[in-house]
Amino acid sequence: MGRLDNKIAIITGGASGLGLGTATRFVEEGATTIITDVNSSGSEAAEQIGARFLAQDVRDESMWESIIGSVVATHGRLDILVNNAGIFTSCPIDQTPLEEWQRVMAVNLTGVFLGCKHGIRQMKTNPEGPSGSIINLSSVVGLRGQMGGASYSASKGGVKLLTKTVALENAPLGIRCNSIHPGVIDTPIMDPIFSAAEDPAAAKTAVGESLPIGYMGDPARDIGNMAVYLGSDESVYITGAEMVVDGGMTIGLPSSRDRS
Numbered sequence: 121m122g123r124l125d126n127k128i129a130i131i132t133g134g135a136s137g138l139g140l141g142t143a144t145r146f147v148e149e150g151a152t153t154i155i156t157d158v159n160s161s162g163s164e165a166a167e168q169i170g171a172r173f174l175a176q177d178v179r180d181e182s183m184w185e186s187i188i189g190s191v192v193a194t195h196g197r198l199d200i201l202v203n204n205a206g207i208f209t210s211c212p213i214d215q216t217p218l219e220e221w222q223r224v225m226a227v228n229l230t231g232v233f234l235g236c237k238h239g240i241r242q243m244k245t246n247p248e249g250p251s252g253s254i255i256n257l258s259s260v261v262g263l264r265g266q267m268g269g270a271s272y273s274a275s276k277g278g279v280k281l282l283t284k285t286v287a288l289e290n291a292p293l294g295i296r297c298n299s300i301h302p303g304v305i306d307t308p309i310m311d312p313i314f315s316a317a318e319d320p321a322a323a324k325t326a327v328g329e330s331l332p333i334g335y336m337g338d339p340a341r342d343i344g345n346m347a348v349y350l351g352s353d354e355s356v357y358i359t360g361a362e363m364v365v366d367g368g369m370t371i372g373l374p375s376s377r378d379r380s
């Protein structure tokens with residue numbers, strides 16, 4: 121028996137990285153899983169793991185209406201929504217163009233707002249009564265500042281408090297909303313950072329070794345399993361929580377610990 125048997129789930133940004141890792145675990149745990157993405161490679165990825173793919177730009181409100189409408193028309197309801205689609209950028213505040221700020225906010229914060237808005241509307245009208253779990257991808261830099269994070273960190277901090285508001289408004293209905301705060305997980309979003317290094321592979325290893333736990337996180341094992349827990353009925357008493365999955369990145373100040 122799967123931990124997500126009979127659940128209908130949408131995962132945005134599911135073509136790659138954490139979205140794909142999460143979708144893989146959702147399928148393994150029995151959820152009917154729909155991944156959406158602006159990248160049409162999501163179609164092949166979905167096929168490989170036994171999910172369905174729908175093209176979606178999370179910035180577009182009318183697309184949210186049609187995606188949720190289509191899922192409900194086919195499957196009857198929506199149980200889990202993972203607002204995962206996101207983009208990364210890094211630039212000092214005094215050099216950040218307004219357009220860059222707006223681009224990041226549009227995907228990382230407005231996209232999550234629209235998902236929550238339309239997800240909650242549907243979850244309130246699920247056939248057996250209001251029910252559901254929304255899971256929003258924030259970041260450890262949604263909990264604290266980040267060098268170069270004017271746009272990215274601010275967008276992820278917004279996701280954290282949007283999550284708590286959605287949780288508060290809908291707790292009496294039994295509809296939950298939680299945020300996941302990953303540290304450094306090995307996905308394509310990190311590629312521009314590592315490819316700028318002289319030796320990208322060595323840079324990746326060094327980042328992993330700088331973490332208290334000693335290595336970078338894995339999309340399915342670390343974020344996928346947390347999302348399975350939050351999407352399942354095992355977590356019915358958890359809402360508005362910040363689930364930090366960071367190999368200890370935020371528990372203390374950096375040290376020169378000798379790992380030998």
Ligand SMILES: NC(=O)c1ccc[n+]([C@@H]2O[C@H](COP(=O)([O-])OP(=O)(O)OC[C@H]3O[C@@H](n4cnc5c(N)ncnc54)[C@H](O)[C@@H]3O)[C@@H](O)[C@H]2O)c1
Pocket residue numbers: 132133134135136137138139156157158159176177178179204205206207208227231257258259260301302303304305306307308309310
């Ligand atoms: N990887 C990490 O270490 C890390 C750490 C903290 C937070 N996160 C967050 O996790 C989420 C997933 O990141 P990832 O590491 O898997 O990155 P990724 O680049 O591998 O995946 C992001 C996906 O989102 C999609 N996407 C981008 N813009 C979109 C849009 N407008 N509409 C629909 N889809 C869109 C991309 O096509 C891509 O498939 C993001 O929100 C990211 O900010 C990641």
